[in-house]
Each structure stands twice: as structure tokens, then as C-alpha cells.
Amino acid sequence: MNLINIMPGDLDAFLRVAQTSSFRESAEILGISQPSVSSRIQHLEAVLGVKLFERTTRRVTITDAGERLRGRVERMVIDMRSLVREFKDESHLKRGRVRLGASPSVAASFLPRVISEYQRLWPLIEVELIDDFFGQVLDRIDKGEVDLAVTPFVPGEASFTCEPLFNDVFMLAVPDSHRLAMQESVVIADLAGEKLLSMPPESAAWAVIRRAFASVDADYAPTFLTRDSVTIVSLIKVGVGISLVSGLIASVLDMWGIKLLPVRDADLTRSIGIVRARDRTPTSAVEALCKLLRHFASEFKHPQFQPKRRGEPTEPSAISCRPSWAWH
Numbered sequence: 001m002n003l004i005n006i007m008p009g010d011l012d013a014f015l016r017v018a019q020t021s022s023f024r025e026s027a028e029i030l031g032i033s034q035p036s037v038s039s040r041i042q043h044l045e046a047v048l049g050v051k052l053f054e055r056t057t058r059r060v061t062i063t064d065a066g067e068r069l070r071g072r073v074e075r076m077v078i079d080m081r082s083l084v085r086e087f088k089d090e091s092h093l094k095r096g097r098v099r100l101g102a103s104p105s106v107a108a109s110f111l112p113r114v115i116s117e118y119q120r121l122w123p124l125i126e127v128e129l130i131d132d133f134f135g136q137v138l139d140r141i142d143k144g145e146v147d148l149a150v151t152p153f154v155p156g157e158a159s160f161t162c163e164p165l166f167n168d169v170f171m172l173a174v175p176d177s178h179r180l181a182m183q184e185s186v187v188i189a190d191l192a193g194e195k196l197l198s199m200p201p202e203s204a205a206w207a208v209i210r211r212a213f214a215s216v217d218a219d220y221a222p223t224f225l226t227r228d229s230v231t232i233v234s235l236i237k238v239g240v241g242i243s244l245v246s247g248l249i250a251s252v253l254d255m256w257g258i259k260l261l262p263v264r265d266a267d268l269t270r271s272i273g274i275v276r277a278r279d280r281t282p283t284s285a286v287e288a289l290c291k292l293l294r295h296f297a298s299e300f301k302h303p304q305f306q307p308k309r310r311g312e313p314t315e316p317s318a319i320s321c322r323p324s325w326a327w328h
Contacts, residue, residue, distance in 0.1 A: 011077075015070065018070045050063070051065065096284070098148075117296075134202070148275065153272075170205070172242060178259070186261045196242065208269075229245070229249045233258065
């Protein structure tokens, strides 16, 4: 038996005859000739090897085999109609799910307002946020565990498409009592002999900072590693060490008691963007999220560090400072 020979029209004709007990009435409902209905039923019976209807000149009666088929086909039709409705709802953003990957710094700073607006616009779409280090995020995209990610990236990965959104810059974070706090900027050589705090090698931050050190022939050799940016900032405040901190992270953490200094002689900029699998077609819900990400990125300002003394009601000082990210 070759089920591929069963056509949707055969099943449609079967259901109509089963419901009406009439080939003539079924033909009228389907908009085809009565011989066409008879032909479809005969074809279905030939493929299945059973008789589906008992036909006399006066009536049509469904057989036991026909009743069994009817139950299965009706359930199949119900399921198919439900699936079609789901697809239509998803295409019109009335239902669905988006699995969004992100680096921790992006998840904490840029994404909250994006997700809030997305849920306001499309409340019936579930958003799952999975934050992880750079390499793990890419693995999740590759395995299909997330639909897209907003993360630092380096263009050129053959398996992914990368769409830039904005740049993030690292600055040196020191306690406001530190010897370097008297300066307005630093060079990498100023960090010699200092206890450097850092995110681990699997983080995107490590790669950016190590590259910057290498560009001026310096070794990046931090003395203390932690996976948590909050821990780094807390350790800086109590004088355990100093660190190069992402502007994204500085924008959401309490940076009072810390001075942030730009680094003059090395590029500590990284691109943040949308990363997706190249061979995967995005759903309507994913496309809508990408559009919203682009909109918010166009309004996302880089941190501006302005003078402010502790206790003054204006902007933060060159000694104790808090970065301000503005949305317009």
C-alpha cells in the first residue's frame, strides 16, 4: 500500500459522502461532478484495499472500515485547521515565541527596554532571554537553541550573519583615591604593576582587552578573575584592584566612588550587533524583534562622563562618577 497515492481531494470527497450519505449532494458541496466524487472514492478504496461505502440505488451507507477512516481523517483535519490557524496567528504576531541570546552586559543594559516595548506591542508572543558568554551564545545559535543574539561580534564568521547596532567602549575603572584618578586619561603603560581584575578568557571582554594590550606590545596578565561584573566593581571600590570596564556595564551599575578613564593609546571599542544563523529563515516574531532592536539602537547614546562632586545635584565628577546613557 502506497499512502502517497492518497490525495487531499480523495479524503475531502470521502468526508463529504460520509457526512451527507449522498454522492450527488457531496458533488454540489464540493463544486465538482458526481462522477468525479465516485472516482475519488473508488481511488481511495483501491489504495486502501477496503470498501468504504455500501451503495444501492436508494442509499449510501458507510462501512465499518469507513467509520474507522472517518474518525482518523476528521481528527487529522481538525489538527490541520488548528495548525493553519497557528501559522496565521504567528505571521500576524498574535502568538509565537522568540528565544533571544545575549552577552551579560547587553542583557543588563540595552535589552530591558527593548523587551519591555516588544511585550507591550505583542503581548501574546513569549520572549525567552538567555544570557551567556560570547562563545556559548554563538554555540546556542548554531545549535538552534536561540533564534538570534545581541552580542559583541567579529565579522567574518561563515555560519552567521552579523548586523552592527552600536559600539561599546571599555574604560579604566579605578577607585577615586587611586593614584591614576588624578589623570583625565591613561595609556596602557600606566597600568604596569597594578593588580588587574578581569572577566575570564571565555568572555568577549577578555578578547577585546587582550587585543588592545597586544597592539602596544604589552601582556594582559590580570591577577584576579571573576565571571560577574558586579563583583569586579565591588572589588574596585574596596581597593582590591583596577579593571577595564565596559561602558554598557558602567551604565547600569552603581559607579559612585569610581573614576572612569579613557585609554589613549589602544582601541578598546567593540561592535555590538544582531547575530543569526545564516541558513535559518527568521519567523515574523524574530523579524519584528530585529526591527525594534534597530530602532532602539539608533537612539542608544554612548556614556558621557561629566564632572560632578559627591553630593552635588548635577552630573558625576571626575572623581566619583556615574555614566549616563541617554535615550531620545
